[in-house]
Amino acid sequence: GENVEQHPSTLSVQEGDSAVIKCTYSDSASNYFPWYKQELGKGPQLIIDIRSNVGEKKDQRIAVTLNKTAKHFSLHITETQPEDSAVYFCAASALSGGYNKLIFGAGTRLAVHP
Amino acid sequence: GAVVSQHPSRVICKSGTSVKIECRSLDFQATTMFWYRQFPKQSLMLMATSNEGSKATYEQGVEKDKFLINHASLTLSTLTVTSAHPEDSSFYICSARVGGFPYYEQYFGPGTRLTVT
Numbered sequence: 001g002e003n004v005e006q007h008p009s010t011l012s013v014q015e016g017d018s019a020v021i022k023c024t025y026s027d028s029a030s031n032y033f034p035w036y037k038q039e040l041g042k043g044p045q046l047i048i049d050i051r052s053n054v055g056e057k058k059d060q061r062i063a064v065t066l067n068k069t070a071k072h073f074s075l076h077i078t079e080t081q082p083e084d085s086a087v088y089f090c091a092a093s094a095l096s097g098g099y100n101k102l103i104f105g106a107g108t109r110l111a112v113h114p
Numbered sequence: 115g116a117v118v119s120q121h122p123s124r125v126i127c128k129s130g131t132s133v134k135i136e137c138r139s140l141d142f143q144a145t146t147m148f149w150y151r152q153f154p155k156q157s158l159m160l161m162a163t164s165n166e167g168s169k170a171t172y173e174q175g176v177e178k179d180k181f182l183i184n185h186a187s188l189t190l191s192t193l194t195v196t197s198a199h200p201e202d203s204s205f206y207i208c209s210a211r212v213g214g215f216p217y218y219e220q221y222f223g224p225g226t227r228l229t230v231t
Contacts, residue, residue, distance in 0.1 A: 031216055043207050043222040044158070046115055051216070089157065093216075099171060101148070102220060104158045 002027040002094035006105025014113055019080050021108045023090035024072040032093035033066060033073045034102070037086045044089060048075070080112045116142045116212045120223035127198055127230055135193045135226045137208030143188035144210035148220070149181070152205045164191045198230040 003026040013019050025033075031052040036044035050057045050064045050073065057064050061080075066073040073092075077084055087109050091102040117140040127133050137147060145166050150158040162183050164170045170183035180202075182194040191210075195202055207225040211218050 032218070034220065036222070041225070041227075043118075043120075043225045046219060046221055049219065099163050100218075101160060101163060106157050 001096055002030060002092055002103040004090060004092050004103045004105045006090050006108055008108060009106065010109045010111070012111045012113065013080050015080060015082060017080055019077045019084070019110055019112075021075045021088055021090065021110075022072060023074070023092075023105050024070075025092040025103075026071065027092070027094055028068075028071065030092040030094060032102075033064070034091050035062075035064060035075050036089045036091065038089065038107075039086045047088075077110075080110075082112050082114055085110055085112045116140075116210065116219070116221045118208065118210050118221050118223040120208055120226050122226060123224060124227045125229070127228070129199055129230055130197055132194055132196045133198055133228060135195075135206055135208070135228075137191045137193070137210070137223055139189045139210045142210075142212050144191075144212065145188060146211040147185055147191040148209040148211075149183060149191075149193050150207045150209065150222075152207060152225075154205075158207065161193075195228065198228070200230045203228055203230045 006023045034049035037047045038044040050066050061078045063076040087107045089107050090105040094103050119138045121136045147164045149161045161176045162170045162172045164183050164185040166185045172178045185191040208223045211220050
């Protein structure tokens, strides 16, 4: 089945710096890769996603890149702000038991220091 | 983005009682909803996939008689934790899918913190 690995598990940056989180997946049939931001005590919030027919997608300070050949995708946050501090999860779609579902990475705890 | 609500946000119950958690899609119809469980500092663990009008599909290791899921309408799914025990204490999060395969998106509710005493 699909397996998603996410690195690093923790990331600490200074305000204004860039942050990069990387994920790898195992199922070459995966075609949808969303990223979620989860603040303490809240549900995950979809912040950006990318599909397998696109190599890069950008939304203001956030961008995601996808390398299908290498089976990895990355989240890039530029000009980080303290409010970017949260846990970020990557996910990859997988077909299992006839159902399409998301497989999540273990998460990256991002801390942005003023 | 689409909005998913959950109720209650926090519940404390005594061991042996049952608790029902509601998940609603507020501005869209969701034929497929998901229930996740999350332990502190861990990732999201899928418990079951719920399709409107049919029985839920449970992940391996999840007791379907303990975690009853009902997806009675296109905007409402419920999770009932039956005969709750302290080990069932956790953060339960529902999610709803918008759009059809392969161009779908998945949105999460705010979560329900269950504490069983």
